Structure formats: C-alpha cells, structure tokens
Amino acid sequence: MSKVATSGTWTGISVTPPNLAGLTTDNVTWGIPAGGGKSGYVFSGKTTEVALDGTEFTLGTFIHQNFPIQAMPQSQFEVDLAVRIVFEDDVARDFSFRFRHNETPNVGPNPEDEVDLPTTVSPETVTIDGTEYSVVITGFKQGGQIVTKFISPENGANSGDIVAVLARTGVPDVAITNVRYKGEVKRTQADEYVEIVNRGTAPADISGWVLGADDPGQDFTFPPGTVLQPGQRIRIYTNEDHPQWGGFKYGSARPLWNDKGDAAKLRDTGGKLVSEYRYGSAVKP
Structure with a gap:
C-alpha cells in the first residue's frame, strides 16, 4: 500500500460545441445557456492509498x-481526460481516459444526461518493482454504490468518485466485490445479488465458471460466450432481470444468500477457487 496524489485536465473533445471553454484545465464547459449556466465536467484529484493487489481506490x-x-448540433460526443498520478517516490505518470457524453433534450420522458466510459484501461503504463501496471477504471461511486453509467438530472451539479485499480498489464483479474445478501423483496428476496468485476487489463472468458454459496443446489454456471471486458462489472441476481448488469440470474423462487452471513465462491472450469467473498458474520476479524 502506498500513497499517491492525483490531478487531472480535460484535454480534448470529439466535437466543437458552442461556447467551448476550459480545455487543458480541470473544468471544461460548453453550450448556450437556456437557464442557469453551461454544461460541463470537473475533475478533482485527491491524495489516496493505492495497493497492487486489485483493491479499488478513488x-x-x-x-x-x-x-x-x-x-x-451533436448530442453525443466524447471528452478526453488526462490524470497525473504522483507516486511516493515523486515519480509522476500521466494516464488518459475517454468519457462518452449524451446531452439529452431538456424535456421529455428521459431528460437526464448520461455519461459512460467507452474505454476503461489507460494506454499508458507504469513499472513498479519490475512489473508493468495500467490504471483501470471500474465505475462511478455514488451513494455507496459503484455504477457503470453516470446519470445526471437537469439543472444542477452531480458528483461521484471515479473508482479504479492499478492492475498488471495484459492479464485479467476477476473477483467478487460485493454480496447483497438481504433483499428487500418480501419472502423471495429476488433482488439479492452477487457483484463480480474484471479488475484486470485484458478480457476474461468466464464461460463455464461456477458461482456458488457453498451449499448444494446454489450454483450458477456462466453460459458459453460470457466474456468480461476490462473494468466490466456484472451482477448475478437471485431472480430479477437487469440487462444493464449483464442479465444474469439464478432463477430461484427462494432466497439464496444467508441473512446472517456466509461466503460466495467463484471457481473456474477446473474447479479452482478464483475468488471468495465473505459477508456478514462470516467476515474474518
């Protein structure tokens, strides 16, 4: 674990919108105001702890x-961000990312603007103790939840942390990151889920891998063709359909995850334990 400092600037935009300002700064804005101000992005860096074991950081x-x-003139476009990370030994590296923006109409059934990440892995790398690493963005953290798409209501400023990992270049790293073991749906707890993310820099083919609660009859096998892209986050629900999270579910009419505590385990096609996530009373002190 080491401490780093981050800062960032918006370096480019794929279109030239009216009133564009702030490129090469941490606050880029655009548009002709129809009310209180222009639209835009701000990036605010911070000092944070970073580990090399796949632990997510801000x-x-x-x-x-x-x-x-x-x-x-064009409602969808891309905005580029360069993030400088200064490591403890004063070595500074720049990492670049691209944000896809959807400037929706101000009125109608879905007036919220949307932001997502067409690319999650920085093309730049840093070598630490002889091993090459890239920065992988794994989502936006809002209200304690990490989401894959940033949605903002009109007429205000919406903020969230950008969550990332420092990952070895050229390899996948699949891990269970969360278990929602107490659902809100009465009796069936159909909204329980297990969250899995590829924290690595290469795609991971998890076809045939098995997610289990370590009890008979509580296994989910990933179908053929299941590939997690770098930074991709999916959820496996007990019995709900959520296409935005991959569309995976056990299809169980009863709860699967122990409300007191247990462990979720992910095994590859050879039965090797890839990731284990203990929750509730099963968390080791």
Missing part, C-alpha cells in the same frame, strides 16, 4: 454540471 471526483442548454 482516482478522483467527477462533477457533471448539467444545466439546461440550447439544442446541440
């Missing part, structure tokens, strides 16, 4: 200034 805070603006 790369910085992302702020989306989503004020009503006049219709844009």
Whole structure:
C-alpha cells in the first residue's frame, strides 16, 4: 500500500460545441445557456492509498454540471481526460481516459444526461518493482454504490468518485466485490445479488465458471460466450432481470444468500477457487 496524489485536465473533445471553454484545465464547459449556466465536467484529484493487489481506490471526483442548454448540433460526443498520478517516490505518470457524453433534450420522458466510459484501461503504463501496471477504471461511486453509467438530472451539479485499480498489464483479474445478501423483496428476496468485476487489463472468458454459496443446489454456471471486458462489472441476481448488469440470474423462487452471513465462491472450469467473498458474520476479524 502506498500513497499517491492525483490531478487531472480535460484535454480534448470529439466535437466543437458552442461556447467551448476550459480545455487543458480541470473544468471544461460548453453550450448556450437556456437557464442557469453551461454544461460541463470537473475533475478533482485527491491524495489516496493505492495497493497492487486489485483493491479499488478513488482516482478522483467527477462533477457533471448539467444545466439546461440550447439544442446541440451533436448530442453525443466524447471528452478526453488526462490524470497525473504522483507516486511516493515523486515519480509522476500521466494516464488518459475517454468519457462518452449524451446531452439529452431538456424535456421529455428521459431528460437526464448520461455519461459512460467507452474505454476503461489507460494506454499508458507504469513499472513498479519490475512489473508493468495500467490504471483501470471500474465505475462511478455514488451513494455507496459503484455504477457503470453516470446519470445526471437537469439543472444542477452531480458528483461521484471515479473508482479504479492499478492492475498488471495484459492479464485479467476477476473477483467478487460485493454480496447483497438481504433483499428487500418480501419472502423471495429476488433482488439479492452477487457483484463480480474484471479488475484486470485484458478480457476474461468466464464461460463455464461456477458461482456458488457453498451449499448444494446454489450454483450458477456462466453460459458459453460470457466474456468480461476490462473494468466490466456484472451482477448475478437471485431472480430479477437487469440487462444493464449483464442479465444474469439464478432463477430461484427462494432466497439464496444467508441473512446472517456466509461466503460466495467463484471457481473456474477446473474447479479452482478464483475468488471468495465473505459477508456478514462470516467476515474474518
């Protein structure tokens, strides 16, 4: 575990919107105001602890200034961010990422703007103790939840932390990161889920891998063609359909995960334990 400091600037945009300002700074804005201000992005760096074992850390805070603006010539475009990380030995490295923006109409059934990440792995690397690492963004953290898409209501500023890992270059790293073991759906707890993320820098084919609660009849086998891209986060629900999280479910009419505590285990096609996540009373002190 080491301490690093991050900072960032917005370096480019795939279109030239009206009133574009702030490129090469940490606050880029665009658009002709139709109310209180322009739209734009802010990146706020921080000092944080970073480990080399796949532990997620906060790369910085992302702020989306989503004020009503006049219709844009092009509603979907990409904005580039360069993040400088200064390590404890004063070695500084720049890592680049791309954000995809959807400037939706200010009125209608879905007026919220959307931001996602078409690429999650930095093309730049850093060598630590002879091993090459890249930065992988694994999502946006809002209200304690890590999400894959950033959605902002109109007429305000919406913020969240950008969550990332420092991962070995060229290899996948699949891990269970969360178990929601107490659902809110009465009796069936159909909304329970296990969350899995590829924290690595290469795709991971998990076809035939088995997720289990270590009890008979509580195994889920991933179907053929299941590939997790770098930074991709999926959920396996007890009995709900959520396509935005991969669309995986056990299809069980009863709860699967012990409300007091237990362990979720992920095994590869050879039965090797890839990841184990203990929760509730099963968490080791």
